[in-house]
Amino acid sequence: MGNNEEENKESKIIDFLYKDSSLINSFYSQIFGGDIVAVEKSILDGQESNDTLSGTMAVVKGESTSKEISQRKQIQNINPYDYKIIKLLDKLSLEENNLTSSNLYSIVSVKGSLYFRDYDVLTKLLPFMGKSGLLPEFNQSMPGVTGGKGNKNKITIGDMLSKAIELLPYGLEFDIETKNNKDAVCIIKENGLCISSNDILRAYGRKMPGEWVVIGILDKREVNSRTNGNQFKSVMDSALSEFVNLIADSKDNIIRPIVIYRELEVG
Numbered sequence: 001m002g003n004n005e006e007e008n009k010e011s012k013i014i015d016f017l018y019k020d021s022s023l024i025n026s027f028y029s030q031i032f033g034g035d036i037v038a039v040e041k042s043i044l045d046g047q048e049s050n051d052t053l054s055g056t057m058a059v060v061k062g063e064s065t066s067k068e069i070s071q072r073k074q075i076q077n078i079n080p081y082d083y084k085i086i087k088l089l090d091k092l093s094l095e096e097n098n099l100t101s102s103n104l105y106s107i108v109s110v111k112g113s114l115y116f117r118d119y120d121v122l123t124k125l126l127p128f129m130g131k132s133g134l135l136p137e138f139n140q141s142m143p144g145v146t147g148g149k150g151n152k153n154k155i156t157i158g159d160m161l162s163k164a165i166e167l168l169p170y171g172l173e174f175d176i177e178t179k180n181n182k183d184a185v186c187i188i189k190e191n192g193l194c195i196s197s198n199d200i201l202r203a204y205g206r207k208m209p210g211e212w213v214v215i216g217i218l219d220k221r222e223v224n225s226r227t228n229g230n231q232f233k234s235v236m237d238s239a240l241s242e243f244v245n246l247i248a249d250s251k252d253n254i255i256r257p258i259v260i261y262r263e264l265e266v267g
Helices: 002-010 021-032 082-092 119-132 157-167 197-203 231-247
Strands: 012-019 039-053 062-078 106-118 141-146 154-156 172-177 183-188 207-220 253-265
Touching: 012 082, 021 082, 021 253, 106 119, 106 197, 106 253, 119 157, 119 172, 141 157, 154 157, 172 207, 172 253, 183 207
Parallel strands: 183 253
Antiparallel strands: 012 253, 039 062, 106 172, 106 207, 141 154, 172 183, 207 253
16 A cells, blocks of 8 residues: 555656745745755765786786775755755645635645636737627627717727726736635736746636646735725725725635646656
């Protein structure tokens, strides 16, 4: 049984899609009492030496058949790279979590289907979709909203969406959907991706192939009911709250990913 488990582990390798180096370094330092710069590996290197024999006229000159083996220790400094992540994950020993019953503000491990969203691409795509007529709904008038007299000044659904997307802070995110149909939004940084955002869209589209594991900090967006005594600030806060409500659901689970990966079979 034990041998089968070991063989199983050896036949798999981890394919990292995302790594947040800042969080990895911070948590590693807190748990192990410092950062890791290099992994030291010792190798015993054997060398053979031959002795040359000289003989009299009666003995032919030649080499001895005796060989001396000398051992020397080689030290190699290896870049830790993924070693640090593997050691950190091993120490955390996380089991797969259920989003419904997981504690907020804790580190969780969630497995499921992964969907990619790039808001920067959307800002360029939506105006084209409206003008090209690829989505007829885009050219329908917004109910109850007009931009002036006449049909030319009507405000369409496409116009409203394009303006809203332009206001969004550009960013990238993944949605992970678990087997029990619970999902979470994963806010990510471009420099944490192991494959560029452009290559993700070009190669895979929105849905990433296979089953993925997201390990990160589970949060939830809190509804801000605080009011400000200053009228100007109060109006600004209300405008920002309405804007946030437009693009985010207060029921959404939010995960700040430490790593996102899947397991690959070897051979």
